[in-house]
């Protein structure tokens with residue numbers, strides 16, 4: 001019987017007791033025994049479920065963590081080290097800034113981050129490495145920054161969690177906001193990218209800045225294109241800017257209004273810089289001087305736009321080193337943001353400056369300078385300027401920047417293009433001997 005019972009019911013402590021009692025109690029005990037078994041099974045299942053859920057959530061969290069490519073103790077240590085100013089105590093320039101540079105792997109961003117680092121400021125970069133132009137150039141710029149101790153986070157300014165984390169880890173004194181969708185004519189091809197970066201991204205960044213404690217002062221890149229259809233020259237900050245000629249210009253103009261709002265409501269210190277066609281080594285491949293150089297060297301034709309009545313287009317081309325000096329002077333004179341905990345405590349500076357060269361040069365002259373340095377004749381297609389957002393000329397009045405920032409551009413287009421061509425040939429591995437590039 002015991003044997004049979006043992007075979008019919010699995011062995012449990014309760015069951016052993018049941019065999020020694022009467023039938024009724026045996027039955028009852030069997031019931032209890034099976035309830036106990038069920039209880040144990042239920043307990044087992046609960047334990048299994050709990051284990052599954054915790055393992056699942058761990059895997060989920062860690063996969064999100066790895067996918068996000070930011071976060072963790074090591075990452076935070078790198079951020080802190082990069083953000084620490086390294087000026088000698090008591091140095092003439094003061095304590096040293098701690099600057100978050102957005103668009104740090106971009107053209108202007110890389111140059112500014114390096115210049116800040118060189119003078120001993122702390123710098124952390126952020127860049128989304130998008131493919132608007134060759135991302136390998138952006139990666140090469142990041143490597144250059146890395147070799148100078150500047151850490152660049154791969155991330156988007158639309159990622160509020162990442163921005164909040166950065167401000168959590170470092171009390172940045174300044175933000176140099178250069179991340180943007182650039183390019184005047186590309187706005188007709190991909191309008192949404194301008195809204196994403198120049199409007200939504202800007203608001204996301206400003207939200208993080210107004211929440212940060214301490215609030216940083218913000219210096220950011222607006223554009224000469226905000227002058228749009230304005231015909232008064234040279235362009236002054238007092239001129240009207242409500243007639244943009246491209247969506248790009250419209251988003252930059254909107255940025256000036258949006259930053260004004262954050263200055264007004266939250267006490268953020270804001271400086272907007274209207275850059276005039278910045279060029280130089282490590283530049284942007286989408287810009288005319290860069291793509292012309294590439295095509296001329298490859299024997300491909302270039303398209304030169306011409307204005308109405310056969311008038312040449314002209315730009316106030318500004319060399320990168322002059323722009324960098326303007327950016328650093330803007331950071332140094334920015335004045336503090338006044339808010340804390342998202343509340344304004346008093347008025348904060350709101351400034352806008354032109355950063356140009358004050359000497360416009362026509363596009364055909366730009367081409368002839370390149371031809372001279374490259375010693376290759378360009379194959380030119382001259383066409384009427386299409387209605388794609390371009391304006392016929394730009395010319396900066398820089399009195400305000402000179403007065404308040406000590407801004408004084410010193411590089412002519414001749415000198416600047418010479419430096420650009422030298423960089424271009426060495427970066428893309430052109431052999432000077434065979435490529436007839438001359439040093440003078």
Ligand SMILES: O=C(O)[C@H]1O[C@H](OP(=O)(O)OP(=O)(O)OC[C@H]2O[C@@H](n3ccc(=O)[nH]c3=O)[C@H](O)[C@@H]2O)[C@H](O)[C@@H](O)[C@@H]1O
Nearest residue numbers: 182183184223224225275276277287288303304305313390
């Ligand atoms: O100053 C600015 O605010 C702007 O300067 C440049 O815009 P843009 O002046 O149009 O610079 P490029 O694209 O290098 O064009 C320079 C000149 O070359 C002309 N161009 C451009 C391309 C081309 O194939 N052919 C040509 O003749 C353009 O019409 C323009 O007159 C930048 O691309 C913008 O991001 C920046 O905001």
